[in-house]
Amino acid sequence: MVGTMTGWVILAAVLAVDGLLFNAYALEGIRRSADVLTRFFYFSSGTTMVAAIFVSMRLLAEERQAGTLPLLYASPVQDVEIVLGKFFAGLLFLCGLTLLTAYMPLLILVHGKVSVGHLAAGYLGLFLLGSACVAVGTFASALARTQIVAGIVGGALLVALLVTWQLSRVAEPPFAGLFAALALHNLHFVPFESGVIHLRDVAYYLLVTWVLLFAATRVVEARRWR
């Protein structure tokens, strides 16, 4: 990722969009510092999700496209290690990218007050959301033969996970509760935006990450049969 142009292009695009949104949206009008920070984490969650899909769509699909997967399969590395290695590489890049946005909250600090707890909670939320989204992308990348298809599948899965909260509004109980609990953003990320950490939300993101990485590992294992 770092050795190719793609990573740098994603990094530059995300920072540019974040910067624009920060000026146009978070700093709009006169607000309390905490509100600005809440808005910053809100739009950053959007750019993080999009960046996660772009970063992860190539993780395994590109190996298959370039014909380098046999090198990994023939090595002493296990399938689960291949998936985890790819996942952590993508997540590490996304973390680096997310940390580069820290100058925006620091700008708030110049003219106002920023709670370190709020800042830490917001970035923890971005990290957990990013982790779940990179896992979604890794799973899609394991399924697809090309990066483009992986991007489309990953994007579709992400949108499906996002809009389950809409389903919860029209579904009858107990499905309404189930759909609301499954939603990737609304119920689980909003507390992080405001600087609140619920163990329930942390567990949710870790569970989504685990389930999708488990599924990705099974897909990689199954490819040895075809």
Place this chain on the structure above:
Amino acid sequence: MIQVDGLTKYYGARAAIRDLSFRISSGEVVGFLGLNGAGKTTTLKILAAVLLPSSGTVRIDGMDVARAPRSLKQRIGYLPEQAPLYDEMTVGGYLRFVAELHGVPAARASTAVEAVEERTDLRSAHSELLGSLSHGYRQRVGVAQALVHGPSILLLDEPSKGLDPAQIIEMRGLLRSLRTTHTVLVSSHILPEIAQTCDRLLVIRDGELVAQGTEHELEQRLGGSGSVVVEVRGSAAAAEAALRGVEGVRAVTVVSGDEDRVELRADAPEALRPAIARAVLAAGLDLLRLDVGQDRLESLFLRLTGGTEA
């Protein structure tokens, strides 16, 4: 030792290989011969544990490859049909990555990379980007990545594919140099290419092993014993009659020529060349050339693999 027993692989309803069984002893260089689509690549993928078989087993020194413990995979070097290269990496960086991937400790990786670059004549390309290399160099890096972790078994899928004649000679030399130190299974669809470097040949056709043995044994088994090409100055009819008179010559064909230069092909063992020479001279003809038929290997290959003989 590599033991393959009843190896079968289905892709959907189609069997790519069926009930393959063979043995390869330590230190042997074995050629795996077959037309495109015969099942060579599938077999090598299964031997390298890249693919799992539908049935059958591959054992290396008694250990099942499908269950492949790490230590077993460290002993195998595999070059797929397409060299698995990351274009954005340098040759040295890539080989180091592959070495570490196969469990070579970081402290020893540099030495391993230097050694394999020396062996495959890649020292000058150490800092080159893989994406900028020619096909020949890429193939050479492919062989280097299979060797870098010091495996005792090498599985090479068409290492000479797409190489020019000079590069093919280099590759042949490299394979010869591995003869004593490695057990090698090298696939090809060019018999003359691997016949020169291999101790033994395995011939696969439509996913089934149809023959195995040395080139000479295969030739004997097929009932063929080669051909001799003769070029004389004089009458074609007299030359043909002279050759037919030699005991052991099964058939004679006039290939081309006029009165100055006539080329004939005699279906006969190459050992009959002295007798043929004497017969030509006794008939009062000038002997211009006497050679082993160059089409012998191609003909043998086509008969073994079921290709169409021209």
